[in-house]
Amino acid sequence: MAPADAWPDMPAGSIDEHRRWLEPAALCPHTGKLIIAIQTWVIRTSHHLILVDTCIGCNKTNHYFNDWHQRTDDTWYKRLLDKGIDPARVDYVFCTHLHGDHCGWNTRLMDGRWVPTFPNAKYIIARTEIDKAAGDNAPAYQESVLPVIETGQVAAVETDYRLDDNVWLEPAPGHTPGHVAVHLASVGQRAVLCGDLIHSPLQCLYPHWKYWIDFDHDQAVATRRSFLEDRSMDQYLVLTAHFPSPSAGRVTPRGDAFRFDFLP
Numbered sequence: 001m002a003p004a005d006a007w008p009d010m011p012a013g014s015i016d017e018h019r020r021w022l023e024p025a026a027l028c029p030h031t032g033k034l035i036i037a038i039q040t041w042v043i044r045t046s047h048h049l050i051l052v053d054t055c056i057g058c059n060k061t062n063h064y065f066n067d068w069h070q071r072t073d074d075t076w077y078k079r080l081l082d083k084g085i086d087p088a089r090v091d092y093v094f095c096t097h098l099h100g101d102h103c104g105w106n107t108r109l110m111d112g113r114w115v116p117t118f119p120n121a122k123y124i125i126a127r128t129e130i131d132k133a134a135g136d137n138a139p140a141y142q143e144s145v146l147p148v149i150e151t152g153q154v155a156a157v158e159t160d161y162r163l164d165d166n167v168w169l170e171p172a173p174g175h176t177p178g179h180v181a182v183h184l185a186s187v188g189q190r191a192v193l194c195g196d197l198i199h200s201p202l203q204c205l206y207p208h209w210k211y212w213i214d215f216d217h218d219q220a221v222a223t224r225r226s227f228l229e230d231r232s233m234d235q236y237l238v239l240t241a242h243f244p245s246p247s248a249g250r251v252t253p254r255g256d257a258f259r260f261d262f263l264p
């Protein structure tokens, strides 16, 4: 996606001064397009095996991006197995929200039917998010959410749901109404998975830019700024959904905005 399509209100020429640090990881030097990772985070606590977001999936319908429509590439699933993760042993699947690039592998097509990819998992999804997705009744809901509701595997939770002392949610509305961030705590360390409240390290410098597909632009900007302010103070490790590899880092203040320092 071209930066001007991602942030339609971005002043012309804004990218130029940042090319040096954006290229080649976050901006393609040949096409000028943003490079946006799509990924799942795997969390092992002493009690649970948890996935956060499940990418695009296979055989899914997508009216926005041709590349995502009816994909047959199951590399994601194979890599999960290669990492030693048995889908039957996943305890929880958290969805930060229900866009197609975050819930695709919730299900897979077996003998013409959508079945849960993780047959013994509880899928943790904010009730507000489910209600919005059900109202829209888009393909992502029909193919990746409704089938796991029908098997009784979805827990519709509040946006401040707490699983235990290691994992809990923070409301982060704007990109979608029920969007959440996922907090992690372990042996004195803290991290937070930010989902789509921010899509590119460039938005740390310009948190007020409005991302094209945010449901409520003003709310999304307010959530993004407040999240970045909090993270610049508490220095939690931020694990992003869409920043290029290594996708993790810390937020520090820079002028009246912020900077994202990737982990080395």
Ligand SMILES: [Zn+2]
Pocket: 099, 101, 102, 196, 241, 242
């Ligand atoms: Zn996304």
